Amino acid sequence: MKVFLATLLVTTALCSAAEAGETLDRIKARGSLVCGVSEGIAGFSAPDSTGKWAGMDVDFCHALSAAVLGDADKVTFKALTAQNRFTALQSGEVDVLSRVTTYTLTRDTALGLDFGAILFYDGQGFMVPAKLNITSAKELDGATVCMQTGTTNELNVADFFRSIGKPFSPLAIEDVNELNNAFFSSGRCDVYTGDTSGLAAWRSSLAKSKEDYVILPELISKEPLAAAVRHGDQQFGDIVRWVGFALIEAEEKGISQANADEMKTSADPTVQALLGVSPGNGKALGLDEAWALNVVKAVGNYGEIFERNVGAKTPLGLQRGTNALWNKGGLIYAPPAR
């Protein structure tokens, strides 16, 4: 781990800074997109039973590859820990980081990153065993709280307990398996904190029954998840941002994986612009005019991605909630693609 980190550090420091157009040229020359994902978070990026990567973050990588290279499968996935993800992106090990990463000011500035469209509105919450009969996080007086180290969780939890003036005992574990053991098998900690989507994911894959654990109603942080790229290459940053917006716009306009080709005949000028029937958007981004069409044909629209990976019919069983479209009571909104 340390050797890896050290190598990354040296490469970060020695590779020259990202310049406009450089990332796109490199991806085209290589013929594949290198995408940084998690080591395995169900619903977002995890290998399925056949060993293929699946999840919302993974689908975004496929969408990006479809937009840039015209082929959704030209993606090389790199599993990154919470710990080494930023160094891997800064050093150019990966082209884009699509790994349940919260968009924050520090990361946008001091870390030298740029963020794409927010594709999931998450928040940090608490999960406790149902048998404790706890209904609010304010009852967690002196509890031992497990969390993964290398995330913003440590900070949010400390802030929360300071604000309610109760003591707690943190247990920050780096290895996710040790962490899950500490909560699900040994009971070393009373509470598991993390992004609620992640908590639901672990509950779905590790608990004997979903009803054994409850996620408390308090959300103690805003965790907007977005893909990140290196600061400095504005062109690639634009592409990543607009591929995200295209997925959202497609859902809003009712363009799905199944009807994408038919929709090209739509009379709606917005749809025509998005699908490249009336040209201009592709040239502006430095992509093929069919970029958005390729994206939707490859992975579907935002709603389809959500339902397929984390929606009500999946083991995670998440409701759209804050992640519904803006005109359906949620926060998911895309600026117009014109």
Added chain:
Amino acid sequence: MRRWVFQLVVTVSFVSLLGLLGFIAAGNLARQGIATGYGFLFGEARFEISESIIAYSAANSYGRALVVGFLNTLKVSLLAIVLATFIGTAVGIARLSSNKLLAGVAGTYVEALRNIPLLLQLSFWYGLLTVTLPVPRAALNPVTGVFLSNRGVVLPMLEPHAAFGHAAIALVLGMAAVSLLNRFAKRRQEKTGRRPTIAPAVLLLLVGPALASWYFSGAPTALDMPRLQGFNFIGGMRLSPEFAALLFGLTAYSATFIAETVRGGILAVSKGQSEAGRSLGLRPGLIMRLIILPQALRMIIPPMTSQYLNMTKNSSLGVAIAYPDLVAIGNITMNQTGQAIEVVSIFMVVYLTISLAISGFMNWYNHRMALVTR
């Protein structure tokens, strides 16, 4: 002359290469907009740490958080070094015992634990501790005030009082007196061949003043009793399962190497030495203590130094089982501030300093123990 020129050229080119790399790195970091410098150490840390020797809260600075981690590293390494030295020496001698059972048990222990990776052992001990022990509400309570649960061992602790400070000072003074007494006894032995019995005096010097100063400063006996409140115990002294698992794993693993070092050192002392001792009528214990071990020590100290260095560095594996050592705290700091290069440089400087201090001490000790020919 040519040799000097060559060495000078190599040194200059190495230093300028480092300088060049540093220069390029600084330029690139600035161009990528990545913040640099050590100013972040004064910023508010805003995260809690599960155990600390000094007072710490989330409102303290990153610098203090790193000091907490550093002290935790020192705490576990030093304790493990002391324990492993005693256990290792005992096991090393046991392996050479003529008692087949004892030698067999010691041999099995060494071979089994030496050949399993430490990280695996730590996970195993940690898992065993946390899974077998009950949750706090069902904590084992063998003696009043002592609770055993998977939150660790909680013990009653004496309430802080000035008397304990006085007693500690008296203890240090007593130790100084003992060392003087020891020197006197040694001189007497060299002159007369007889060693005066000093054991009762030593005991008196160590216990007497300390006890007396505690008694005359008010003899406080108030105990801070732990009790269950909310989810956890408050009050008293706590030994966390993370610390216990790391200390136990590190000690058990490193003691096997020390045992082998000790065994090798003893075997390297010529057999004639113990035969000579036996023909003088010395008891086996005395032969070991007065003849074999002093000579073996010269062979043992240099490899022992590297064992101690390994233990200090291995303590950083505690990050896997949530022990808040320097590396664990540094990783959190690195994540929150993004100052990876700076934090890694702190890691390097700290471990280098600890290692140089240990090897400096061991070199001094080795020098003292080296064979003095008369």
